[in-house]
Amino acid sequence: MSEVAATGISVLLVDDHPIVRQGYRRVLESQGDLHVVAEADNAADAYSAFKTHDPDVIVMDISMPGASGLEAIRNIRARSPRARILVFTMHNEAVLVKAAFNAGASGFVTKSSEPSAVVNAIRSVARGERAMSDDIAHILAEDSLSSGSALDQLGEREIEILRQFAGGATTEQIATQLNLSVKTVQNYHYLIKSKTGARTDAQLVRLAATCGLTRI
Amino acid sequence: MSEVAATGISVLLVDDHPIVRQGYRRVLESQGDLHVVAEADNAADAYSAFKTHDPDVIVMDISMPGASGLEAIRNIRARSPRARILVFTMHNEAVLVKAAFNAGASGFVTKSSEPSAVVNAIRSVARGERAMSDDIAHILAEDSLSSGSALDQLGEREIEILRQFAGGATTEQIATQLNLSVKTVQNYHYLIKSKTGARTDAQLVRLAATCGLTRI
DNA sequence: TGCAGCTCGGGCAAATTTCCCAACCCGGAT
DNA sequence: ATCCGGGTTGGGAAATTTGCCCGAGCTGCA
Structure with missing residues (x-):
């Protein structure tokens, strides 16, 4: 030094x-x-x-x-x-x-x-x-004061996939980019929906946007 | 100049x-x-x-x-x-x-x-x-195969369905709300995607948001 | 050591998407 | 008046995705 x-x-x-x-x-x-x-x-x-x-x-x-x-x-x-x-x-x-x-x-x-x-x-x-x-x-x-936005319950991988998805990427694009199988990305997609309570892809995008994960 | x-x-x-x-x-x-x-x-x-x-x-x-x-x-x-x-x-x-x-x-x-x-x-x-x-x-x-401009090329029904979809509504909710069959709403969904060039639901939501069709 | 949680994917039925198609109605052009 | 184009409404069938279950490997922690 x-x-x-x-x-x-x-x-x-x-x-x-x-x-x-x-x-x-x-x-x-x-x-x-x-x-x-x-x-x-x-x-x-x-x-x-x-x-x-x-x-x-x-x-x-x-x-x-x-x-x-x-x-x-x-x-x-x-x-x-x-x-x-x-x-x-x-x-x-x-x-x-x-x-x-x-x-x-x-x-x-x-x-x-x-x-x-x-x-x-x-x-x-x-x-x-x-x-x-x-x-x-x-x-x-x-964040340390208020416990829990919807994103806190998501793991790192889930957040990464949610961000790419909300950004407009297709399942295959995400799988290729992260070196995962399409099936795994699909499973994450489903897991994210059930964890966050979103019923629709559109709701997921809105959630990601309101949490600052993506910009529109 | x-x-x-x-x-x-x-x-x-x-x-x-x-x-x-x-x-x-x-x-x-x-x-x-x-x-x-x-x-x-x-x-x-x-x-x-x-x-x-x-x-x-x-x-x-x-x-x-x-x-x-x-x-x-x-x-x-x-x-x-x-x-x-x-x-x-x-x-x-x-x-x-x-x-x-x-x-x-x-x-x-x-x-x-x-x-x-x-x-x-x-x-x-x-x-x-x-x-x-x-x-x-x-x-x-x-994209130029099926191109056009973003929202101007959509009919009234298509815009209405896009707005509800981007707002987070499910296909059945939209069908009920507009008194249409689920199948018709699905067809509109597909039609909107091909008209706008969006390949993903997330891209549709972003398009609707950037055009002021929905707020996030 | 064992439990808990994240990561990664297979399987399979159910649902949806993707594209084709046929009608209907209506306004404008011929 | 007739035809054409476009918006609207849906059926059908193949391809794909979703929903939900499962197991296995790994890591951190008690």
Whole structure:
């Protein structure tokens, strides 16, 4: 960590949108102490880039095609427990935030945050601290008071599948993307409906939307 | 428009994520001929900024909280038909694309596109041309077999059934309510899907919501 | 060690979707 | 007046999905 203070903070950017990555890179590098040493647009590349470049912080959008972002966090942390991962996404649902921290993330910042908040979060994570943006803190605070939105009873996989479904994905698309059999996705679909009490796909979509799982 | 050629292309950036806006701004301004003259993070600010700065192109993410992005496009175009709006979003569903063009957008580019494709789209739109990224063109091409516009092509009965369905009603409830056989409602369901190009019930709900047919 | 809970899928009857089709009525064009 | 097109209403049959049951592997926890 001494060389961190001497040379600044090295960052690995993970996001599936190239222009978004390029934008982040410019914003971060204008700070002086932040250096983007590599980029990746999927979970597998992220891990190999991590091994190659050994960055101080991984800034990762968890809504990527292919493997779940949470899965990616778990994989990286399982192999390299010293990895510092800052989740940087537009999603702000309490269940997702908690799942991310449980998976091993060191920080969670929404894209609604001011750039200064983002770079400060990167610096905090690089120091080994836990970091989150103000809106996330508020959401977690409210969540700890009120017990139980409809989503709290859902597991991580169920939430991921619900989000993709509500986003308009077909059963086969979800199965392919998550590497599951169609039957399993169908079963999750049914399980989610019975857990939440939704009788109709439309009700499921509305539920997901009101819980902030998807935007319309 | 003569001053456009002399001074480059002025751009109004609309996106609800500040750091995303800042990233785009840097990417665009590194091009030399593109100048971001204003930013906005919601529909209302977007219109006032448009009136104040009179930009050549509005680059807009339509997935914003609050008012629908499509609504924003319609509002701006209704008041200022010469406005050029380039939709720039991560969504790539055919129904959304068609709805955006119907609302008056001049272009549609996904965030998966290369930065060069995005800036070229901005230049095309500034010249008054229609622009879209390759993936969008493919999606529209596949869809164009049974194409049409989003909701305008639906009859009264179809719209009524779509509204009730998107509101969460079951097929039997709709049939009872409208004094139709279940079979007829099922047929309408299928007909609406094929007319709008929606492949999923969830996409139907999203379409109904973005068109103001139902509130979530 | 054992229990509880999540994940993942098979099986199978019931229901729905997907597409075809035929009518009816009605307004407009010929 | 006649025909055509389109909205509306439903039948039929194959394909698919749903609803609900089941078991198996795994993990964390008591």
